[in-house]
Amino acid sequence: MAARSSGDAAAAVARESYGRLVAYLAARSHDLAAAEDALADAFAAALEHWPRDGVPDAPEAWLLTTARRRLHDRWRHARVEADAEPTLSIVFDELADAPAEARFPDERLKLMFVCAHPAIDRAARPALMLQAVLGLDAARIASAFVVAPATLSQRLVRAKTKIRAAAIAYEVPGEDEWDARLGDVLDAIYAAYGTGWDDVAGTDPAKSGLAVEALALAAMLARLVPHAAEAWGLVALLAFCQSRAAARRDARGDYVPLHAQDASLWDRALVAVAETALAKAASLAAPGPYQLEAAIQSAHSQRRLGADVPPAAIVGLYDALVALQPTVGALVSRACAVGEADGAAAGLAALAAIPARDVETYQPYWAALAHLARGSGDAVTAERARTRAVGLSSDAAVRRFLLAAG
Amino acid sequence: MDYMLMFYETQEDFDRRSSRDHSQPYWAGWMSYVQSVHASGLVKSGAGLQPPSTATTLRSSGGKRHVQDGPFADTKEQLAGFFVIDVPDLDTALAWASRAPCAATGGVEVRPVLPPPAAA
Numbered sequence A: 001m002a003a004r005s006s007g008d009a010a011a012a013v014a015r016e017s018y019g020r021l022v023a024y025l026a027a028r029s030h031d032l033a034a035a036e037d038a039l040a041d042a043f044a045a046a047l048e049h050w051p052r053d054g055v056p057d058a059p060e061a062w063l064l065t066t067a068r069r070r071l072h073d074r075w076r077h078a079r080v081e082a083d084a085e086p087t088l089s090i091v092f093d094e095l096a097d098a099p100a101e102a103r104f105p106d107e108r109l110k111l112m113f114v115c116a117h118p119a120i121d122r123a124a125r126p127a128l129m130l131q132a133v134l135g136l137d138a139a140r141i142a143s144a145f146v147v148a149p150a151t152l153s154q155r156l157v158r159a160k161t162k163i164r165a166a167a168i169a170y171e172v173p174g175e176d177e178w179d180a181r182l183g184d185v186l187d188a189i190y191a192a193y194g195t196g197w198d199d200v201a202g203t204d205p206a207k208s209g210l211a212v213e214a215l216a217l218a219a220m221l222a223r224l225v226p227h228a229a230e231a232w233g234l235v236a237l238l239a240f241c242q243s244r245a246a247a248r249r250d251a252r253g254d255y256v257p258l259h260a261q262d263a264s265l266w267d268r269a270l271v272a273v274a275e276t277a278l279a280k281a282a283s284l285a286a287p288g289p290y291q292l293e294a295a296i297q298s299a300h301s302q303r304r305l306g307a308d309v310p311p312a313a314i315v316g317l318y319d320a321l322v323a324l325q326p327t328v329g330a331l332v333s334r335a336c337a338v339g340e341a342d343g344a345a346a347g348l349a350a351l352a353a354i355p356a357r358d359v360e361t362y363q364p365y366w367a368a369l370a371h372l373a374r375g376s377g378d379a380v381t382a383e384r385a386r387t388r389a390v391g392l393s394s395d396a397a398v399r400r401f402l403l404a405a406g
Numbered sequence B: 001m002d003y004m005l006m007f008y009e010t011q012e013d014f015d016r017r018s019s020r021d022h023s024q025p026y027w028a029g030w031m032s033y034v035q036s037v038h039a040s041g042l043v044k045s046g047a048g049l050q051p052p053s054t055a056t057t058l059r060s061s062g063g064k065r066h067v068q069d070g071p072f073a074d075t076k077e078q079l080a081g082f083f084v085i086d087v088p089d090l091d092t093a094l095a096w097a098s099r100a101p102c103a104a105t106g107g108v109e110v111r112p113v114l115p116p117p118a119a120a
Helices: A002-029 A032-053 A059-082 A087-097 A108-115 A122-134 A138-145 A149-165 A175-193 A205-224 A229-243 A268-283 A289-304 A311-324 A328-342 A344-352 A363-375 A379-392 A396-404 B011-016 B023-039 B090-098
Strands: B002-010 B043-048 B056-061 B064-069 B077-086 B107-112
Touching: A002 A032, A002 A059, A002 A108, A002 A122, A032 A059, A032 A122, A032 A149, A108 A122, A108 A175, A108 A205, A122 A138, A122 A149, A122 A175, A122 A205, A138 A149, A138 A205, A175 A205, A175 A229, A205 A229, A229 A268, A229 A289, A268 A289, A289 A311, A311 A328, A328 A344, A328 A363, A344 A363, A363 A379, A379 A396, A379 B023, A396 B023, B002 B011, B002 B090, B011 B023, B011 B077, B023 B043, B077 B090, B090 B107
Parallel strands: none
Antiparallel strands: B002 B077, B002 B107, B043 B077, B056 B064
16 A cells, blocks of 8 residues: 555656656756656656655655756766766756755746757657656657657657757747747647647547647646737637547447537536636737637537527638638638538638648548538539548548448 | 558458448448558559468478468468558658558558669
């Protein structure tokens, strides 16, 4: 029992403080990989000592002290071996002066900005953030992103080497860079949620495993930058999407589209979180794409709950979104909204305006084309598009749904 | 870069091929996938295979030849077909692997293809 409760204590501290500890250590050591390694050692030591000696009064401080000792040992070792530059001792002095008390500065925001820095390969940013800030293991991230674990590990190592070698600063960017840099952080969290707009429907259970983690990241970010409207917009968007998680599959595991979902299965607490976040964003009077996407999700939810939201209003939101960010996902979704508001032919025309090469392997485009072509009576196009949509789907339930449709 | 996608299916998958209730969705799923891969213009070669019960395996050791009924390895999942596709990287190959119907039941092995030997 003692072993179990101290193991649980370590797990609880890990969840609560992993990112804070890594951020604190990395901001001082300027070496993210070393900070993570030292903290992993500290957690391993906790699992060994706490069952025997009891959980310390200030577990975070205990972990911090232990990790700092590991970092120190490693440097001393490296210095003997390589006669490392004098800067190391400066870094170490700073580290040694750092407070060991339970409270230490929360530097996760700086860490997030480092992970989503423009110098880091965009493809590596979401994984880097999930690993550095939340401590997720690489194998889980690799599965969610459908990349080889070895490839992902290489990317993470390369990114961390770059952070150290390029001496990317652990700091909150100044006003001149603020919008772009915050946008990068938001994009990385959004990419961590699914792998883009196509999975905002949350149809893939393997990916939705990371959805909760991404929502936690977004909420953490919004608390750290409460004046940033788009941060709240992202929280709202992800919370709306996540609130429907339980309603996306029926008892047999079959896919249920939004318009057919049992709204009583929606997580009301999350819907409330989303609406509150969206209102908070609106009060800051700085509109942006994530707020618009959240507003669209809000409109869908309201409509499903019986509110009178005219389809044209949703098209209007998409028009604003596409004006800011003409991504393939937004364009396809807009075409569906147009089809809803003005009929299938209008929706098809909107789809036809999207360049063909952008949608070749984009499953939602083919699903939308099948739906709208069927609606306009073009059975041949509908069938051909459905075949492509089925063939491009990586979710068995969605495949079954599409094969059964029409 | 050429990768081979090897599609592994379970015995239940193989049974579905000729089942009265399940053959239609089974084949519709595979046909959609095959057509989509072809439509993307990546395919170098590919084929589906008859079930493992039709396999014959030959081994020869110490000058003695052994011919056996059945597949090479007695595993739960058996090779059901393959594609060789030309894609820029492993990530793209894995994306195509994830779309195969058998990814949800058996699995897909993705391996780079050896380049042809240089002419002497």
